[in-house]
Amino acid sequence: MADLAKHSARLVSELVGSGDLTPEWRAAFEKVARHWFIPDTVWVQDGGPLVPVDRGDDEAAWMELCYRNDFVVTQVDDGVPALPGRVGHEITSSASRPDVVAQMLAALHVEPGMSVLEIGTGTGWNAALLAERLGPDRVTSVEVDPKVADYARHALREAGYKVNVVPGDGALGHPPDAPFDRVIATAAAARVPYAWAEQTRPGGQVLTPWATDFHNGALVSFAVSGDGSMRGRIVGNVSFMRLRAQRGKRASLDDDMRGTAGARQAFTRLHPYQVLGEYDASLAIGLKVPRCKPVVTHHDGGAYTVWLIDPWSGSWAAVDHEPGAERFPVRQSGDRGLWDEVEAAFHWWDALDRPAADRWGLTVRPEGQHIWLDAEEHRIRR
Ligand SMILES: C[S@@+](CC[C@H](N)C(=O)[O-])C[C@H]1O[C@@H](n2cnc3c(N)ncnc32)[C@H](O)[C@@H]1O
Structure with missing residues (x-):
């Protein structure tokens, strides 16, 4: 127990020191233990391919992984690990890096009482942090993998958080609980689903990692307007696994x-x-x-x-x-x-004079998304 408090306090102080954990989120990070949400078997990479590490075999090593400022791989190959081979395992679920979780929560600009839709429940840790701050029945979280969803639902219940965990495709949102004040995706979109705009109150916000096949690292914050669209800007550098239906094909060296x-x-x-x-x-x-x-x-x-x-x-x-x-x-x-x-x-x-990331913007409408530079009229065509 003393060890756990030490681990957790070290992580919180690291995140405060780096400026990622803001004062309004600090109490939630102190209260919601990350290891409550990490499954007993996780996957680690130590120079070679990913290998499983079991809590039962080495509790101290497992606990160390839970409180490192790093992502923890909790599922590979959609839960059916491929036999060792040339291509290696694909990471299909993880607990995100604590500093990235803190940055994204800060960028979500929530207030207690707001309603939030999360896409990609994963372990349930981020949903628990949201529920700790927003209150019971304020968070809906959609997870595409039914087993992962079951695990998170159970962990959230055990930890005492009333979150509606919904198995399904988060690209469709969750209309029965809409409208939301905020949508936060913890899987990356290449094409940002319009359903997220549709299910957010005018004046609300949608925050999502956004990726291309060539590059996987931008956080986009959209303002939802009442005119059936949302406009967003790149506000950070994050790298997430893709929404399952948008993963495309894996690149492998033949x-x-x-x-x-x-x-x-x-x-x-x-x-x-x-x-x-x-x-x-x-x-x-x-x-x-x-x-x-x-x-x-x-x-x-x-x-x-x-x-x-x-x-x-x-x-x-x-x-x-x-x-x-x-x-x-x-x-x-x-x-x-x-x-x-x-x-x-x-x-x-x-x-174009080498525009920096924050000069690109995205507009999402029912017919799709388009990308622009500085202003919506400067649309980028492929
Ligand atoms: C990085 S993990 C999420 C981390 C999580 N928020 C946490 O606190 O542990 C991404 C998750 O998104 C899920 N996912 C991928 N595509 C999805 C989709 N279309 N709808 C809902 N969840 C999806 C994956 O199964 C995975 O569990």
Whole structure:
């Protein structure tokens, strides 16, 4: 017990110190123990593939994982772990990083008594934090995986929180409990569902991680208007798993991609770090280049290869980086020239004067979403 108090106090003080945990959320973080919501079996990565860690085998190690400022993997492969193989396990549910949870709750601007719809119940920890602050019957949380939903419902009940946990597709919201003052998604949308706008009171807010195939890291805060639309701005840098129906295909490296046979070869002077490692550039490239997933493989001596893969068409590109090099060999295969597309998108962003992430905006209407720069009239076309 003393150990638990120590773990929890250390996490809270770390989050206060980093500025992520705001004064209005502090009491909730102190009260709602994270380990109440973490299943006995979690998955950890220690250099190799994800492996399960069981509470029964090493309670201290498990508790340490519960109170680290890191996400905890609680489900892989939709609950049916694939046999060990080349592609590895896919993370399909987790307890989000405490600092990200704190940042998102602060960005949600809630007051006690407001009603909130959460998408992606996961462990139930975030729902419990919301319920602690907002009160009983104020939080509805939708979870696509029925087993995960059952686990969270049980954990929330045990902890004494009255949250309506609904199994189902959160992209549809939950009309019976609407309208909500706030919607918070803890899974990333590539196409932000209009249902979230529809089920939020005018003047309310929708907060969601937003992702492209190329880039997975923006938090968007939407203001819901009474005119059947919502407009949002990028307010943070977060990375979440996708909404299940929007996951698309996994990018994997096939053996026949390793060689040069059949691939078109060239050189580029654009450093691969500039397109992938620089947040603002990579975000903008994702707006322009659809169905292009990056994978990086590391080699000895600091060398690495950036792979660009379109798992739908089978096109791929590879750019090899050697430390100190000024030009980089490019191989491209398939109908698309994926590196050419990425390089063109980089130059498009450069010619716009390299806008930072917070200059992009999104509007969501019943017919879909569109992206703009600075003002809604400056719409971005792919
Ligand atoms: C990062 S976890 C959520 C973390 C959670 N809020 C917590 O406090 O532990 C993302 C969750 O979203 C769920 N999810 C994915 N797609 C969904 C969808 N369409 N509707 C509802 N939940 C979804 C996943 O099954 C997963 O449990």
